[in-house]
Amino acid sequence: MFLKNMFKSMFFGIPVGLTFLDTFGYVARVEGISMQPVLNPEARDTDYVFLSRWAVRDYNVKRGDVVSLVSPKDPNQKIIKRVVGLQGDVVSTLGYKNQYVKIPEGHCWVEGDHTGHTLDSNTFGPVSLGLLNAKAVAIVWPPSRWQQLEAKLPQHRRPISIANRH
């Protein structure tokens, strides 16, 4: 009887939990220095961010949002970057093979804030929106760092031309 009950609660409990995490979001640890100074300002303490899956259910992202996506180079790895350009924008790149890139349909241009210490679109080019995993909404741990992550883009990283939304 005990075993049966335990099996039953596991059979329903695990899918309910997974569905919740899949639909609404989860908390993840940020590794690396690529998003300094916004995330992990000092290398030794790591931030935990809340990643909202709900916010990207329609693949709607804005320029300046911090998003997590599946790395195009390694599907097992998730990376966290800032969206710089959306489809149709022209961005001026930093060390990519072309100086100016027009972002193709269904793609976006992502960059880390810590220029020069980040593996981002300047290395692998525009990424498909299908790789988008979640949007980082807030830093939740440690408590002293509790804050919302706002969409902001440094002036010099704005796209050169911004496509009209149709």
Added chain:
Amino acid sequence: MTLLKFVGKTCGFVGYVFQYACVTHCTFEYLGDFVMCSGPSMEPTLESNNILFTEHLSPRMQRLRRGDIVIAKSPSNPRQNICKRVTALPGDKVRGQFPRRSQVVPRGHVWLEGDNTSNSSDSRVYGPVPIGLVRSRVVCRVWPLDKISSLTEY
């Protein structure tokens, strides 16, 4: 008292529906699901309105092989799915259509081509596709009933 009982029963029923919905979501998301394919790009192997059974385990575990038919998100429109055959894995040499030169499939990408070479927009048009976009691998065809067949090569 009857009202209370009614509310209680309704809540119980809604709870059950919710639990089964979550089980269904997880099954379709992590184990396998059914896909209806449309379009001419995979003829003659697959025709429009065939229903396929696909499994999600091998793309998750990086077990893709050359010759597998996979369902992937379209690189140019994430809301759309494409059904193509994996023809080359990372490190293989392939020949694109435009520009027409041979290139090496980069790390973390696969080369997808439709079986209907003349009428398929695939990697020859948009280049190698990140493995992260591959959602599932086609196992067999379940509809129409007279054409039930396995679509794996091993």
